[in-house]
Amino acid sequence: MAFYENVFIARQDVSTAQVETMVAQFSEIIKGQGGEVTKTEQWGLRNLSYRIKKNKKGHYVLLNISASGGAIAEMERNMRIHEDLLRYLTVRVEALEEGPSAMLLNKDRGDRPDRGDRPRFGDRDRGDRGDRGDRGDRGERRPRFDRDEPAAPAVEAN
Numbered sequence: 001m002a003f004y005e006n007v008f009i010a011r012q013d014v015s016t017a018q019v020e021t022m023v024a025q026f027s028e029i030i031k032g033q034g035g036e037v038t039k040t041e042q043w044g045l046r047n048l049s050y051r052i053k054k055n056k057k058g059h060y061v062l063l064n065i066s067a068s069g070g071a072i073a074e075m076e077r078n079m080r081i082h083e084d085l086l087r088y089l090t091v092r093v094e095a096l097e098e099g100p101s102a103m104l105l106n107k108d109r110g111d112r113p114d115r116g117d118r119p120r121f122g123d124r125d126r127g128d129r130g131d132r133g134d135r136g137d138r139g140e141r142r143p144r145f146d147r148d149e150p151a152a153p154a155v156e157a158n
Contacts, residue, residue, distance in 0.1 A: 001035065001066050001068060002067070002068070002069065002092055003092065003093050003096045004064075004072055004091065004092050004093065005062065005064055005090070005091050005093055006062070006075070006088065006089070006090040007060065007061070007062050007063075007088065007089050008022075008060075008061055008063075008085055008087065008088035008089075009048070009052070009058035009060055009061075009086045010022060010058060010059040010061070010084050011053075011055055011058065011059075011084050011085075011086060012057040012058055012059070014059060014084050016042070016059070018084070019042065019059045019061060022082070023042075023061055023063070025078075026063065026078065027040070027063070029071070029075045029078055030065055030067050030071050030072075030075055032071075033067060033070060033074055034067070034068065035065060035066060035067020035068060035071040035072075036065070036067065037063055037064065038064045038065070038066055038096055039062075039063070040061070040062070040064075041062040041100070041101055041103075041104060042059070042061050043061065043062065043104065043107070044059065045057050045058070045059055046058065046059075046060050052087060053086055055086060058086050058087075062101055062103070065090075066096070072090055075090075
């Protein structure tokens with residue numbers, strides 16, 4: 001049996017209970033074909049990068065699967081005809097990840113300060129910048145050709 005990761009996006013107007021029903025339905029397809037769904041993660045309702053079928057958001061779900069290629073093909077066939085799914089992607093991996101995925105770890109990071117606690121651009125202290133050295137003669141102005149040259153004489157019409 002091979003290992004697969006499947007991520008699918010359900011429509012924004014579908015409830016979380018309906019998403020759980022979809023997960024159970026796809027898990028039953030895999031189990032019926034002799035495979036196993038080892039981990040299920042719901043990443044929640046997230047913004048899409050661009051509109052998909054007039055949806056701006058979608059429910060993201062990750063499935064870690066240990067199954068044969070035929071079971072994956074049957075699950076993807078059912079995903080293609082399911083009207084509440086916007087997109088899906090199945091990738092074969094060498095080994096399945098243990099623990100929470102990177103998406104859940106990124107979501108749960110508590111070490112970042114709130115936006116109100118961060119210093120704004122103009123508020124930070126840049127410290128002593130030391131001697132800046134010779135930065136060239138700034139008093140001399142270099143001529144610009146479009147301004148410093150006299151305009152071409154006007155041609156009179158006869």
